[in-house]
Amino acid sequence: MAIEMSRPGVDGLGDTVRVLAQWQHDGGLVQVHPGDVGWFWRFGAERTAEATRTWSRAGEVLAVGLLDGAELLRLAFAPEALQDEELAQQVVDDVSAHERSVLPEGKVYVEAPMGALVQDLLFKDGWESGEAWTPLRRDLGAPVPDPGVHVEVIGPEQAQEWAAVLRASFDGSTFTGERWHAMAAGAPFADARCLAARNEEGEAVAVVTVWSAGEGKLGLIEPMGVHRAHRGHGYGRAITVAAARALQELGSSSVVVCCPSSNVAAVATYRSAGLEQLPERRDLYRNAS
Template sequence: MVCDHDMVISLEKPGTDGLDEAVDALREWQSEGVAWQLHPGDLGWFQRSGTEATAAAVRIWRRDGRILAIGLLDGADLLRLTTAPDVRHDEDLARRLTEDVIAPERGVLPSGKVSVEAPEDALIQDLLPGHGWRTDEPWTPLRRDLTEPVKAPDLRIETIGPDKGHVWAGVIRASFDGSTFTAGKWHAMTAGAPYTDARCLVGYDGQGEAVAAVAVWSAGPGKPGVLEPMGVHRDHRGHGYGRALTVAAAAALQELGSSSAGVNTPSSNVAAVATYESGGFQRLPEVRDLTRDA
């Protein structure tokens, strides 16, 4: 634990025992109309690397015992950061976050080129540029409202259980260049606390081939859910399977009680943005990471 006794706010690594507390806080913070940056599903997807690796990648900031902010080191050079909605403009928290992010010795981000994702309305967005940070490439958030019934797609969809984790893993591996996703990683992912509110879906073509896969993550009834990841097998693209699975994902989140379905994709990935829009998702204003070049 890193703690400056001259300050009220402390920074800590939660350990495996503290992961559930972080997930619970992230669930609590999700609501419609609040800028979303880190979702319980993000920790759930990271859980594919195992509980110990996930705990090692999480950072928690507290004041008087209350969790104010949570960060996920999504790789060595990217911190995905969010705060409780009511402290987005808390000056003490913003200063502490900035100090911890810019100083490699604090154990949040290393030296060299690194990036931070933070809510657009968080005060840290105003402070980091004063320390040499700049905006990076844009991302496009998309959202589908789930208050109206979602019509099932014309594609056979299966909810995957432990006996077919290898099928889901195989489609994801064939959907992303360089992916090393395995059945073992699927089992590690689904063993984590966030998967309590999640589902893995696979779409099959008319010949019974698994052609697309998606994971959906709820944050609880009445709260926004997310898709992470969604992929179409490289040998089965161009047939509308991505659109169909996107609709199926929205329907699954609706069954889980989610108020909306959300996804983020690089704006440069025009095909992905178009796929989500064809599945009833609406494009929201672009967001950008903050990056330090050295």
């Protein structure tokens, strides 16, 4: 049977998220997590569906792509399909031909799992290694210590406050309370928690969202931020520890996060919270022709 690329549409997003959840396991870090789709959902269900691609054979989804911006495609494969030659070649053909409405002309990027055949085929097709990313992971089989600060689960009534801290954590962030509500309306948020850490004065100083993929599966941190006016007090470590505890309560086997290797401070923060730094990954890029 031939490989078919399609868009799930709004009605099919829930099924796509469930497929991604099945692929999360401790033996390897899958490039796209249900939480990545959930975090993108802040832009609404229609834009999320527009940014999602699936590759299937005989009705079985074998690969999922998420356009994280117009020029970057993040790819996940079913664990048993990482070396599927027909699938890998079809994905390469689809991402390389702009008329197939995956990636545009010009300089574009692909993130794919390490060890996937699609990486080898992209290299052969002239793609090159790009930015380095550092994944970090913590096993949740052992007890996670108390974070040492007051942490609360955020609901709709605190959405504006949570959003304000996130905006103050990232230069150029446009996150709003409305986007929080859009994110919370998405299918992946059923297995997610938004947390906020407060200082002794009761101010929200750090925030995080954690995404579970189900019992015994990898859980994801996306995003985590510390208000720029409250850095240097250990709040990043504390909210990360709280994130690990929340995922443990949700049944996750481990917590993972991935950040640019150039963000040395973020890597140090996650390590201070007990996450193990794993070997770097690199995305692939194709120069403008």
